[in-house]
Amino acid sequence: MSPPYRNLITGGAGFLGSHLIDRLMQSGEEVICLDNFFTGRRQNIEHWIGNPSFELIRHDVTEPIMLEVDRIWHLACPASPIHYQFNPIKTAKTSFLGTYNMLGLARRVGARILFASTSEVYGEPSIHPQSENYRGSVNPIGIRSCYDEGKRVAESLCYDYMRMNNTQIRIARIFNTYGPRMILDDGRLISNLLLQSIRGEELTIYGNGLQTRSFCFVDDMIDALILFMNSAHPGPMNLGNPEELSVLDIAKLIISKSGKELNLRFLDKLEDDPIKRKPLIELAIKELDWEPKISLIEGLDITRNYFQEMLLK
Numbered sequence: 001m002s003p004p005y006r007n008l009i010t011g012g013a014g015f016l017g018s019h020l021i022d023r024l025m026q027s028g029e030e031v032i033c034l035d036n037f038f039t040g041r042r043q044n045i046e047h048w049i050g051n052p053s054f055e056l057i058r059h060d061v062t063e064p065i066m067l068e069v070d071r072i073w074h075l076a077c078p079a080s081p082i083h084y085q086f087n088p089i090k091t092a093k094t095s096f097l098g099t100y101n102m103l104g105l106a107r108r109v110g111a112r113i114l115f116a117s118t119s120e121v122y123g124e125p126s127i128h129p130q131s132e133n134y135r136g137s138v139n140p141i142g143i144r145s146c147y148d149e150g151k152r153v154a155e156s157l158c159y160d161y162m163r164m165n166n167t168q169i170r171i172a173r174i175f176n177t178y179g180p181r182m183i184l185d186d187g188r189l190i191s192n193l194l195l196q197s198i199r200g201e202e203l204t205i206y207g208n209g210l211q212t213r214s215f216c217f218v219d220d221m222i223d224a225l226i227l228f229m230n231s232a233h234p235g236p237m238n239l240g241n242p243e244e245l246s247v248l249d250i251a252k253l254i255i256s257k258s259g260k261e262l263n264l265r266f267l268d269k270l271e272d273d274p275i276k277r278k279p280l281i282e283l284a285i286k287e288l289d290w291e292p293k294i295s296l297i298e299g300l301d302i303t304r305n306y307f308q309e310m311l312l313k
Contacts, residue, residue: 004029004053008069008111010061010102011076013040015181016116016174019222020073021045025054032067036060039078044181061098062090067105071229072113074102077150079118088146095150096157103161103169112168114229115158117236119175119277120148129244129278132173132236142272155236162234170228175240175279179218179299180306190215193251194300194307197258207269209248214278216241217299220292227288240279241292250296257300 007024011017012033017040024031025048032055033045048054059065061076077094078086085091099115106113122130123138138148161167178190185191196203216239224239245253248264255262284290 005070006030006032006068007071007073008032008034008067008105009073009075010034010098011040013037013042013045013056014075015044015079015179015183016177016218016221016225017073017075018044018181019179019218020075020225021048021054023222023226025051029053031055032057032069034059034061034065034076036076039183039186041181041183061101062093064101064104068109069105069111072102072106072111073116073225073229074099074113075116077116077147079147085143085146088143091146092150095147095154099154099157103157103167107161107165107167112170112229113158114170114172114225115154117151117155117171117173118147119173119238119240119279120144121152121155121173122274122277123148124272124274125276128276129242129280130238131280132238132283139272144272169234170231171235171237172225172228173236173238173279174221175238175277176213176215177218177221177240178215179303181218182303184307184310189213189247189250190300190303191307193254194304197254197260197262198304198308198311200260200262202263202265203251203255204265204267205247205251206267206273207247208266209251209264210246211273212244212246212276212278213250214241214244215250215296215299216292217294217302220294224284224288224290227290228284231287233283233287237283237287238279238281239284240281241296242279242281243292243296244278245296253297254300257297257304
């Protein structure tokens with residue numbers, strides 16, 4: 001079978017999902033967007049409503065659904081701590097039951113499924129940087145475990161479906177991603193610091209700011225996801241930008257780009273917040289011939305402009 005494929009995207013009205021929909025629609029494919037609008041936004045996908053190749057279904061993935069599709073991009077799950085800790089039981093259900101339902105659908109209709117896992121499966125890593133064969137160090141009873149352990153058990157389900165039913169799976173371990181359509185008040189580092197700098201406020205840092213992060217611009221991530229879906233490798237595969245900076249350096253960079261004299265305010269360290277996070281992406285380079293192209297400086301400018309536009313609305 002050759003494209004156009006009939007694509008199902010769970011969490012399609014969210015940050016990553018809506019960018020993926022744009023790319024698939026622009027390439028002439030058919031798309032069904034599935035979202036319960038907990039963190040998704042209708043405005044992210046409303047420009048496709050009315051297009052004969054696009055369908056929007058309001059649905060929660062914790063409930064089964066019967067559809068005829070060729071490919072499933074399972075992105076549904078709140079990704080920021082504020083949102084996934086709001087109802088941790090629901091978050092765990094979304095990862096387990098949602099993935100179970102999507103794998104069941106993939107098995108019934110013979111679809112290939114890409115599961116959006118996360119770098120959080122590595123927890124507080126004891127090796128640095130992190131490669132796919134590292135098994136992680138996650139606190140199973142911490143406040144972040146609903147997300148971390150939820151994604152870990154979902155990965156396990158994917159492999160069991162592949163082993164038992166020959167389901168075509170692709171497990172993407174996505175590292176921190178940023179860009180336009182992030183929710184402004186989602187509490188994540190980039191959105192927090194950018195908004196505070198735009199408003200002329202103090203920039204808040206949790207802990208001493210020496211913890212490191214690696215941020216990938218959304219356009220690069222969408223490139224990687226599409227290449228991965230089209231590849232022959234089941235994963236898990238790290239997808240992210242290995243450019244590693246301390247939180248303090250990121251804050252100083254954002255201040256320098258703001259053109260304002262802004263102060264830093266240090267708050268208590270967040271529970272189970274990883275000290276270091278950096279992906280090894282040799283597998284993606286080898287299998288996908290992919291590397292991120294957009295620098296943090298360039299990506300921050302684009303994201304800052306988006307936030308400024310949103311604040312004016």
